[in-house]
Amino acid sequence: MRILCVQGIHSSVGSTTVVANASRILKELGHDVLVFDLNPNNLLRLHFNMDWQNPSGWASNISHEKPWFSAAFECEQGVRFIPFGQINYKKLQSLLINSIAETWLPDQLNLLNLSNDSWVIINISSELNELSTQALKSSDIIIRVIEPQINSLSQLIDSIQSSYIYEDVSLINKSFYLINKLEPTSLLDYDVALILKKLLLNKIIPVTIHFDENIKEALANKTTVTIHAPKSPAAIEFRALAIWLINHFNR
Amino acid sequence: MSTRDHFNKDTKLPIDVKLFFIINQSTIGKDWVVFKKTLLADNTPLFSILVGIVFFAFCYDDNRKNAAQIFKKHFPHVNFSEPTLADILRFFLQLLWLSTVQSNRTKNKIINLDFIYLALTFIKLSLLLPLEKISISTDRMLNKVEISNMSLSNKFESQIYLLFAGLLAIICFSVPFTTSAQVTFSLLLLFVAFLAYSTPGKLPRLVLITLSVTISSRYLWWRYNSTLNIDNSLDVFFGVILIFAETYAWIVLLLGFFQIVWPLERKPLALPEDTSVWPSVDIFIPTYNEPLEIVKTTLLAALDIDWPKNKINVFVLDDGNRPEFKIFANEVGAGYITRDNNNHAKAGNINHALTITQGDYIAIFDCDHVPVRSFLQITMGSFLADIKLALVQTPHHFYSPDPFERNIGNFKRTPNENNLFYSVVQDGNDLWNASFFCGSCSILKRDPLLEVGGIATETVTEDAHTALRLHRKGYSSAYLNIIQASGLATESLSAHVGQRIRWARGMAQIFRIDNPLLGKGLSISQRLCYTNAMIHFLGGIPRLIFLLAPLGFLLFHSYLIYAPAIEILLYAAPTLIHANIANSYIQGRYRYSFWAEIYETVLAWYIARPTTVALINPKIGKFNVTAKGGLIEKDYFDLSISKPYLTLIVLNIIGIVLAVYRYFFGPDDEQLTVILNFAWTAYNLILLGGAISVAQETKQLRTNQRIEANTEIIIKNNSGHLFCATLRDFSSAGVGLYINDETKLEKNEIIHILIPRGDKEFLFPVRITHENKNYIGAIFEKLTIQQQLEFTQCTYSRSDAWSLWNQNFAKDKPLSSLISILKVSFHGYLILLRMLPQFITKPFLLLSSFISYIKTLLPKNIIDNTLEYKDA
16 A cells, blocks of 8 residues: 655645546556545545535544445546535534544555555645644555745745644655746746755756646536547646656665 | 537537537547547548548447547558549559568568578677777777877887888788789678678778779779770870879778878867966958858857957958947947958958957857857867967868758768868878968967968968968967857859869969978878878869770770789779778768769869869969858759769760660670770769759748757747747747647747746747747847857857767768769659650650659558558
């Protein structure tokens, strides 16, 4: 089981998009993929053409006292995914306090009894909570998504200084950074991207995803850019990301 | 439009497709649509649709799907959409051909040629494999020895060897043979030569050179001793002229072998880590009358050269004193130097700048030679390793076709004229510490340069002369065969000839006023290399002699070579064959066989006079600037430049006529001599036809030559969509792109292209000027200076921009090279034919168009053997 955890350095950097696209490509390349949405905003499902109205997901199942895994879906392309589910704030709080034990996530993943070469991709929120910390700890590799923007840069420096993720050395070793939403017409973006590359050196994934109208359109069509515009640069870049991931595990 | 659209309920179905639906055969209907789409054009008349349906109906179910492909493949010359009567004939002839001749050939082989082929390969390999082993082990052994130091380390011993070898050689050259002995000798040597030709390595190279030297020296010995008829004054007159030309050719052959016997293939040396010890460099870009557009790119690229910023200064040396150059130079941060006179042209220009700047080293680029970023990184290491080094030269590379390439149309398919010099000769010179300065793409050390009085001003080839003086002072030079700059080739044949006249005159001047064979300071090998470089340009008169020699017999009935024809053949043929084999082996990928003859023939007449004049009085003659980057608006034939060739052609044709006459009406014992002279004249005519072909100027429409490229880029259009594209060609004015997607772009739309370089990407706005399917052409939309600089960095001055250009050429194949020469020559004569008055040409043209029409009717060979005839 290869566990990949994707986290945005702050909200709206596009981590959910990265999860959706990476999983689609890995599936396309013949891998067995399970996507687990641990982000309460419950957006991942939209990339997989799930009904707007459908509120089901693992969290809502638990709060309705149903087994959580009954909320598993499979998209047309064969990627299996578990949405978070629609759940209000109060229920979320009680869920986090009452139902999520300290080793909940690793236990559940073990229960699934997946084969060795299948991928589990976990989408977590940028804020730390019980779920995201468990995901970070139990994953084999963490992709932290950054935007080449000043706020991302500031957040990155903050997170280094406050040892947010760096308390645990194992977390440092397995986290890698992906630059997303590089706007080609912005000189500032390129400058910030350059600073990020200088700052992070070999921790940066050698693929940069450009900001592309196609990605927005893909979500509007409730799919990923790899299907919406398979020849677009973004789709090709996500493909390169997937190849990088596979190589990372083969190394 | 995909086929599915045809079956959309809303779209209108064509009548023929409807037909299939009516008879309830929608699958066949779909196949039919595919069939029609591949084979027939959109607006096909009803008649051919009917014919198509008939064909289609004959197809079996299982291959109905790709029936159209099969038809298209096996009847490539038949027009199915608008068939004429001839097309019907073509169809049936092809059908007949496919079902009889070609099917036999592919299916039932009468003789199994594979066996013979295998046997031959076995024999060849059993001969060659041991040779290859020997060659490899000698290479290994020789690599340990420093060839250039060998003679120095043990002078006495080596002199003994030399003496011994010399004696042996003289015996070899001078022993007279009987005819049969000569035949055996030639055949044996040829056999060895063929074996060596097929074996790679340095030993076979030496073997081939030795064989060629032996055979050609024997030939000349024989010529001097037994072929001059002193009794007949006419024979002596012509004979001495011919033997002079032959002696010249022999000397050039020998010196040429000496020059390139062992190319050094020097590698760049690393610079020290500490950049504070790196010396300071001035970059000079001399210009006189070239437009700013051309100089701009060079200047921007020069500013981008990778070197500590406080140690590099770029200067434009403007001899034209033009204000816009000054403004541009200031804008981009380059120095601008001008002077109040134009004395001594480029040399004077550089010498003047030397008095103003202070850099330790001077890099010089002609204003159209765009340097790549790594230029100094690659070249400067050698200087730091050797304090006596005063010059590093890199190749001149051209991204535009030279007049030969453009007019013959073999750009990037056949190595160009330049290739031999920069890939073999300079590397060969380098072994003897005799590689010389070529005026551009090179670095000179300031102190030695000042010591010899700056760039030499006495001759019109200041570069070679300066290098000669540096060598005389005991300084050394280096040649690095890595393309580090790229420029424009001369734009027309007349400009090319003009440039070569200047080189030839300059070299003759140096030969006269500062002869490398005389004077102090040079080693013997340097003297020989320089001498060859110079007398090489004196080849005009000998070449003319060869072009006219057979006329001596055919016209005046003079025996230039006073010997029986069979003996001439036995001596001359091996000489020519061995020289060609050796040169083909050595020059291989850099100059194809026989092309040198064309190049020399074109120049012969033009360099004959100026070199002779320069030898008599070196002071006459002026410097002319080589024009570059111009337009040739329409095809035209340069009549004035080809007049001498036309005269020679007329003379040679007279020779051919006389040869035919003499063969039939002359004495019987002369027939073989006539045939020999006929063959010689025919060969001369082939060369002259080639020269004519070059004089037909093909149009060149762009001032900014587009350069082929193959870089993945990204396009961003106005709606914010990105898509992938390939940069196919570029110039400083615009780009050609190939869109990998179906995305449509409109003409005049302004888009952004994103070109990667290293870690970064650079964005440039362009306006689409034309689009054709997936290809679009676009020009830049008001680039800022910064963007122009960035574009230069992404394209022209990328370190690896030119590294693959010369790798594409295959090894020389003498026979196919001869065939291509024949084609070029034939083309030349066609050009001439078209210029004759109509009443002469009309029958010829009619005949040729009739022949080409008949050719279209003939069946074609289909390469693929997996034929299925059942559908036909």
